[in-house]
Amino acid sequence: MLLLQLLVNGIVTGCALGVVAISFSLVYSTTRIFHVAHAGVYTLGGYLAWTFVTHGVPDPLALVLAMLACTLLGAFIQAQLYARLERRGATHLIVLIASLGALAVIQNIIAAVYTPNILQFPSAWAARVVSLGGLRLTFAQLVTLGISLAAFAGVLLFAKFTPLGKRIRAVASNPFLAEITRLEPRTVYIYVIAIASAVVCLPGVLVPFDLGLQPYGGVTPLLTATIAMIAGGVGSIGGAFMLSVLIVVLQNLSLMVMPGQWSIGITFFIFVIFMLFRPRGLFATG
Amino acid sequence: MQRHHQFWLAATAAVSLLSLPAMHAAEADTIRLGAIIPLTGPGAVVGNQEMRGIQFAIDQANAKGGVQGNKVEVQYEDNQAKPDQSVLSFNKLVDLQNIQMIFTGYSGPSLAMAPLATRKKVLMVNAGAQSDKLRTASPYLVNTLPSTGDEVAVMVRYLMDKAKKTAAVLYENDAAGIGGRDDFLEQYQKAGGKILEQEPTQFGQTDYRPALLKLAGAKPDVLYVVITAGMVSLVDQLHQMNAPWLVAGSTFAADPQAIADPSSTGFIHTQVQIEAPPALMDAFHKKYDADMDFFARQYYNAAEIVLTVLDKVLSEKKPATGENLRTALFQIKTFQGLIPMTFNSNTATVPIAINEMRDGKDVTLTTATAQ
Numbered sequence: 118m119l120l121l122q123l124l125v126n127g128i129v130t131g132c133a134l135g136v137v138a139i140s141f142s143l144v145y146s147t148t149r150i151f152h153v154a155h156a157g158v159y160t161l162g163g164y165l166a167w168t169f170v171t172h173g174v175p176d177p178l179a180l181v182l183a184m185l186a187c188t189l190l191g192a193f194i195q196a197q198l199y200a201r202l203e204r205r206g207a208t209h210l211i212v213l214i215a216s217l218g219a220l221a222v223i224q225n226i227i228a229a230v231y232t233p234n235i236l237q238f239p240s241a242w243a244a245r246v247v248s249l250g251g252l253r254l255t256f257a258q259l260v261t262l263g264i265s266l267a268a269f270a271g272v273l274l275f276a277k278f279t280p281l282g283k284r285i286r287a288v289a290s291n292p293f294l295a296e297i298t299r300l301e302p303r304t305v306y307i308y309v310i311a312i313a314s315a316v317v318c319l320p321g322v323l324v325p326f327d328l329g330l331q332p333y334g335g336v337t338p339l340l341t342a343t344i345a346m347i348a349g350g351v352g353s354i355g356g357a358f359m360l361s362v363l364i365v366v367l368q369n370l371s372l373m374v375m376p377g378q379w380s381i382g383i384t385f386f387i388f389v390i391f392m393l394f395r396p397r398g399l400f401a402t403g
Numbered sequence: 404m405q406r407h408h409q410f411w412l413a414a415t416a417a418v419s420l421l422s423l424p425a426m427h428a429a430e431a432d433t434i435r436l437g438a439i440i441p442l443t444g445p446g447a448v449v450g451n452q453e454m455r456g457i458q459f460a461i462d463q464a465n466a467k468g469g470v471q472g473n474k475v476e477v478q479y480e481d482n483q484a485k486p487d488q489s490v491l492s493f494n495k496l497v498d499l500q501n502i503q504m505i506f507t508g509y510s511g512p513s514l515a516m517a518p519l520a521t522r523k524k525v526l527m528v529n530a531g532a533q534s535d536k537l538r539t540a541s542p543y544l545v546n547t548l549p550s551t552g553d554e555v556a557v558m559v560r561y562l563m564d565k566a567k568k569t570a571a572v573l574y575e576n577d578a579a580g581i582g583g584r585d586d587f588l589e590q591y592q593k594a595g596g597k598i599l600e601q602e603p604t605q606f607g608q609t610d611y612r613p614a615l616l617k618l619a620g621a622k623p624d625v626l627y628v629v630i631t632a633g634m635v636s637l638v639d640q641l642h643q644m645n646a647p648w649l650v651a652g653s654t655f656a657a658d659p660q661a662i663a664d665p666s667s668t669g670f671i672h673t674q675v676q677i678e679a680p681p682a683l684m685d686a687f688h689k690k691y692d693a694d695m696d697f698f699a700r701q702y703y704n705a706a707e708i709v710l711t712v713l714d715k716v717l718s719e720k721k722p723a724t725g726e727n728l729r730t731a732l733f734q735i736k737t738f739q740g741l742i743p744m745t746f747n748s749n750t751a752t753v754p755i756a757i758n759e760m761r762d763g764k765d766v767t768l769t770t771a772t773a774q
Contacts, residue, residue, distance in 0.1 A: 126612045237635050244639045328609040369613045378603050
């Protein structure tokens, strides 16, 4: 039962991380921008929702409002930062540094406004426990699991079947061809980062319902999500999601045989070895 | 160039010598003390409360005419809780302004300044840091707060009395967490207890589920927790597990939000009980528009001790040097401030309570001392 509980906890956390990974993958595979500020959007989403909730807004509405705000922030970052840099011929390294700068600004504004202390949502439902056989899960975990799986399915369907999804895939596949066929890649980039920001806001809000909010709490999930995206194969939404779940489950289960301080290191060591043999990732296409 | 350099050296020496008698003399109008605490940075919340606690006591003393007719003034230096900055501040206060008594806090900065205090015979009073190393860091460093080892000693005795003979430890993988863990491992095993499992967490981590599940697998009587942040999440996750063990911790565990959460019912922790009379609390609140929290009370109490010691030294017509202040402190030995305190060593012996979190409140079960 201990093993099963560890496994299920790992799947829940892994699914939330998977949503971070697919949103980051969407941005990176389309724009080729290593959008580190995505961690800031993830964190800000949680804090905005917390602000709404503490001002009496119902939790679901707070989530929707936070997603809208994150959508606007994502579009703003692309239109006013990355696009400007691109017009001035900035290299990928310059854009990365600008993104890091944006992340630092967002995190420090959050820390200044909300203090660096851990904040908790005042929502009693989140900590209620549900027993399923011998398994014990909180409502926050169950909601996170359900919404994360729905978000994964939604992003997959969006990318495959909607006109905008197809346009994004076309731009990701060949930006030059997309330019001359009037698919307007620059506009698509704004859409992509806006959509990814809305998507990443989901775990950004749901995870803090369970584990609380911290201003600098977005970096570790983004780092793990990035590794999952690379190991899963850049451009593969399914690969990024599945590898996220696998990484977290491995980290959880490794505790059975080693102390916790080794689990992250050992897990990533396994992936380094894996990447040596399959550098394009597990589900890479083409 | 050489001549220019010599001029400045001579000028600095002259200024220092001229200021020396004013600092030493018992008949001086103003006695200057120092405080090296964090006033900016992550430690500023605590540091500012420490400053208010000191200043509140000093203002009260000055309003009553000072100490033996002398006004007392405290010069505050912001060390941002950094050891290197603390050393610079120490040298500035002691070498340039000949200050002979300094309030300090935070283990790292206090330990960094301790050798200087020994060499220059400057009395340092720490009322906020708890590292075990502070006990023996310097004969001139006195601590008005028990060390983590003292708190652990009281807790271990309580656990043994309750026949909790097996334990697991969840600790933060940093200096504070490892120090607390080591104290617990040593004293618990020495008292006849058995450690079944231990698991680290990272500072700021709030997902304890994997570690808790692993520790639960060992089926201990008690889970000893040494984390300095994230208590609310820990309470929720322990409630989710419904584990049958007793959860115990130190002052670190006394997070007001965790106490207010009814899920924490049954958790026990050690706590230094320093209370202020309502009138004092009200006056503090009126002055600073803030509650007189634990650290403000601690430093108010420390300032009262220093003022008592200063009074003794000046009444004996002695200069207020660090050496004289230290000697007087150990001669007085027992202080009845906000909390009764005895200095049998550099670290005061104070009552430590075992509190139980119960339905949103912190209830004292018993009180003991480490020694």
